[in-house]
Amino acid sequence: MDGVTGSGVRATARIVARDDGRGGTSLPVLDSDGPLALRRTRGSGGEARVMLVGAMSGPLGGDRFAVHAEVESGARLRVGSAAATIALPGQAKGHARYDVRLDVADGGELHWLPEQLISAAGSELYVTTRVALAGSARLVLREEQVLGRVGEEPGRLTSRLAVRVDGRTLLDQELACGPGAPGGWDGPAVLAGHRAVGQLVVVRPDFATEPVAARMLGEGAAVVPLAGPGALVTAVAADALRLRRILDEALATFG
Numbered sequence: 001m002d003g004v005t006g007s008g009v010r011a012t013a014r015i016v017a018r019d020d021g022r023g024g025t026s027l028p029v030l031d032s033d034g035p036l037a038l039r040r041t042r043g044s045g046g047e048a049r050v051m052l053v054g055a056m057s058g059p060l061g062g063d064r065f066a067v068h069a070e071v072e073s074g075a076r077l078r079v080g081s082a083a084a085t086i087a088l089p090g091q092a093k094g095h096a097r098y099d100v101r102l103d104v105a106d107g108g109e110l111h112w113l114p115e116q117l118i119s120a121a122g123s124e125l126y127v128t129t130r131v132a133l134a135g136s137a138r139l140v141l142r143e144e145q146v147l148g149r150v151g152e153e154p155g156r157l158t159s160r161l162a163v164r165v166d167g168r169t170l171l172d173q174e175l176a177c178g179p180g181a182p183g184g185w186d187g188p189a190v191l192a193g194h195r196a197v198g199q200l201v202v203v204r205p206d207f208a209t210e211p212v213a214a215r216m217l218g219e220g221a222a223v224v225p226l227a228g229p230g231a232l233v234t235a236v237a238a239d240a241l242r243l244r245r246i247l248d249e250a251l252a253t254f255g
Helices: 240-252
Strands: 003-005 008-019 025-031 036-044 047-054 064-071 076-081 085-087 096-104 109-113 117-119 124-133 138-147 156-165 168-177 196-203 221-225 230-237
Touching: 008 036, 008 047, 008 076, 025 036, 025 047, 064 076, 064 109, 096 109, 096 138, 117 124, 117 156, 124 138, 138 156, 138 168, 138 240, 156 196, 168 196, 168 230, 196 240, 221 240, 230 240
Parallel strands: 008 064, 047 076, 064 096, 076 109, 085 117, 096 124, 109 138, 117 138, 124 156
Antiparallel strands: 003 008, 008 025, 036 047, 138 196, 156 168, 196 230, 221 230
């Protein structure tokens, strides 16, 4: 853990996945402490699996969390979390930040599948996820955000996701919700009254020449091709369970 100051907790976790030369993936770096605890779990085939375990509540106001995962050439990594992350108000002044950086080299593959992020009443959280992929890298990334716990209003949540392939932007978008967010976030053009929103980004080299077809995926969800080797699924739902069901069904359509 980087430390605790009067303005909140500072914590960083880092993962490096490497081809072990025997058909598997090793984890030469699995470094974490405090509220960001990383645990290796049983993998499958050549894939290494890591679970992010929340050892403390948060992020709270003033906290600064960061996670960096690096997948080297030929390595395969799947990262999940043991439970939902809950953004909460804290005693320290100011917003909280949660920064994620993902780097995948040629021939590497990353499945980034954390549990939901819940924006509790009174919280203020800025989340940034930056992904840098080499040309033949593969990615499955899921984001799920729930605005408020049962029976409460949401906090302020700003989330930005940027994905680049060989240095070229594939996706760069930002969503702000809750008190103080730009007007219209809860209107018919954005969330339309729903309290769970999510997306699924799938990047495969073959999508560059055979892009997915844009289509609806039932009520409240759609898949669109990106300008490059990727596809984006966006979905809204009444609650977290329905959102997960929609995104799981969408992922299954990619084979």
